[in-house]
Amino acid sequence: MTEELKKGLEGVLVAESSLSFIDGDAGELVYRGYTIDDLARNASFEEVLYLLWHGELPTTEDLSAFEASMAEERGLDDGAHRLVRELAEADEKPMAALRTIVSNLSAYDPDVGSEPTDEAANLRKGRRITAKIPTALAAFSRIRDGDDPIAPREDLDHASNFLYMLNGEEPDDVLAETFDMALVLHADHGLNASTFSATVTASTLSDLHASVTSAVGTLSGSLHGGANQDVMEALLELDDSGKDPIEWVEDRLDAGDRVPGFGHRVYDVKDPRARILSAESEALGEAAGTPHWHDYSVAIEEYLTEKNGLAPNVDFYSASTYYQMGIPVDIYTPIFAMSRVGGWIAHVLEQYDDNRLIRPRARYVGPTDLSVTPRAER
């Protein structure tokens, strides 16, 4: 047993995985051998899900069957609908609502009685969870706004169908492609905190719904997936303040606050996903005549990279991309979950395939040798 303390498990190897490879010095991300740039340009989110869950890119035939099997699972059971409405009417926070919704999906899953490690059943459960999250999220968002939910359509792909259910109209090609690319970019990222959380839960032989529910809870925090919402709120605050971006960022650092969307446990350079999303955000700004969001972001990036050696992570440029697509700011993190659920499921399948209980240790630093004083004398 080693006595070396690795706070935050930094750099500790705890598993082998053939899902994603990250080179933090070069700023590279690879899913199952394919670079993220290649996948972002040449593969749909459904193809990436298939790649993560089945180990290889689908043939045309495999893909059509897979897309159809996902699309037919989009509908929610009545009980799930009622829960979505109840959470929206109670004004629950979107990530907390999603956590409750995912947990509740197991009540209606026909495979819920299967062995937790049954791979065929888990692939079916995984498809259902992944297919239903967008339906639940779009309905939640619309009910909060006083609108009726919109039923999913089976003829649209995963990305377009979500935007259709959210906005009530089919997205144009630019919006559909940008959103699909964002889903591809967020699908997996090694043993990030939420994925680790999913695998810890799976390692006790809890089931897939329990593992994904744990992961949603972990993703919600501001040091992880919650940062994309924080980034947009910061950019809106900067815009309102009328300050120069450099002055704004200096004030923020002087106040001892972190700048959301910067820094990363694994990357020492710019996150490759931020590189791709920066270009998307810029293009959307040029097309819509709103270049200031991207301009602010670039000014902040240049300042922090030069002065503090901090580079942007994926959350920094996804924020202005989603904003310019008209997506409500407080569902940015649930949208991250909509994509990352693919990676969580793939990692849980890997964990079940070669399972050992995950159970690290803490060094005890509390008192010893105490004895219980009778209550009346304490």
Ligand SMILES: CC(=O)SCCNC(=O)CCNC(=O)[C@H](O)C(C)(C)COP(=O)(O)OP(=O)(O)OC[C@H]1O[C@@H](n2cnc3c(N)ncnc32)[C@H](O)[C@@H]1OP(=O)(O)O
């Ligand atoms: C999808 C994702 O999860 S990507 C990450 C999303 N999260 C964020 O963007 C939140 C802001 N970023 C952060 O808080 C951190 O960079 C994390 C949580 C992502 C990584 O944390 P760690 O690897 O533990 O790095 P740690 O917190 O030790 O930071 C190292 C140093 O950089 C500084 N630093 C790191 N990130 C930031 C930031 N965003 N703003 C200002 N300073 C920062 C820290 O203050 C620390 O400085 P110090 O050594 O002088 O105290």
Ligand SMILES: O=C([O-])CC(=O)C(=O)O
């Ligand atoms: O890997 C991490 O620690 C965080 C991250 O970028 C992700 O989950 O996408």
